[in-house]
Amino acid sequence: MEKQFLALVVREQADGSFTRSIDQRTIDDLPEGDVLVRVLYSSLNYKDALSASGNKGVTKTYPHTPGIDAAGVVEESRSADFQPGAEVLVSGYELGVSIPGGFGQFIRVPADRVMPRPEGLTLYESMVYGTAGFTAAASVAALIESGVSSGDGPVLVTGATGGVGSFAVALLAREGYEVVAATGKLEQRDYLTRLGASEVIHRQELLEGAGRPLLKSRWAGVVDTVGGAYLAAAIAAARYQGTVTACGNAAGAELHTTVFPFILRGVRLLGIDTAQLPLPQRKTLWQRIAGEWKLPGLEQIGRRVSFAELDAEIERILAGGQTGRVVVDLWAD
Ligand SMILES: NC(=O)c1ccc[n+]([C@@H]2O[C@H](COP(=O)([O-])OP(=O)(O)OC[C@H]3O[C@@H](n4cnc5c(N)ncnc54)[C@H](OP(=O)(O)O)[C@@H]3O)[C@@H](O)[C@H]2O)c1
Structure with a gap:
């Protein structure tokens, strides 16, 4: 009999509403691909919650299984680069957006979308970071490369208790920056201070x-x-030659500004995209995360949830209530 597994399936109903359920799927339901991966852990990103609630700006076609992050073990492979049993990460590109993603116990993807687990991180730890931690690392790397150094003055992190925000606070603090964390959840002041914020x-x-x-x-x-x-x-309050990175839209996709911060203060605005980042750059940044940027106390940021608990977490992140990161254990009861 064809191997069966569990996956979160989002369906569009005749009235235009969307439903979610955990369904039995078979390997034959998965698209063609070189590498079949048994997913042990995924993680919940804001984008996953949009896909899981029927946002057609993220996912155009339903039924669909979200999950832009997956960490697991190669089950079958037609690629010489990956042997069965190898521990791997798959994230970004089409995963969980237009092809079934990490909220299923198996995924099948092209080999050029797969990278070996970075040495220095377990599969679980890699999903505590996940796309959110990776995006924070890309943002901090961009600030550093643009010339902002730790003695230059305070660095602001918005959405500070969220997944990207939490890692940005912690990584900047580790690099010696004075971090000001801006949040809608002042009750999480201690959490942000423990991560390294100088001011909340x-x-x-x-x-x-x-x-x-x-x-x-x-x-x-x-x-x-x-x-x-x-x-x-933030752009209007940036210092002379300050750098602002922009990666998200949880508060809105529109940007109303003037040219004055750019032409009078030399402010630099850098866009951050991690979804389409080419694999070589992706591997280099993951190596940095697993090495010099590996944070102690990852358990402060990551929370493990089961499939059954995922639905409530999707609602929480959509409502802006997320603190830290949610790691989905695909095989927990
Ligand atoms: N460009 C890329 O490659 C890339 C990659 C990953 C994520 N992203 C984007 O980055 C953003 C953060 O993702 P995430 O996974 O970290 O999400 P998240 O965990 O939900 O964090 C977002 C945080 O933003 C704040 N927030 C939420 N709704 C808000 C609102 N209406 N007004 C003001 N602040 C609000 C909240 O923090 P506080 O309560 O602390 O204020 C929330 O915890 C998302 O927009 C996501 O799409 C982009």
């Missing part, structure tokens, strides 16, 4: 005076994970 502010504070072309010069660097009015305000 309510995100509303960023919007004081918003709309003016320039605000009081404040940030040497910014890791923005939310977009919208917060990104605009």
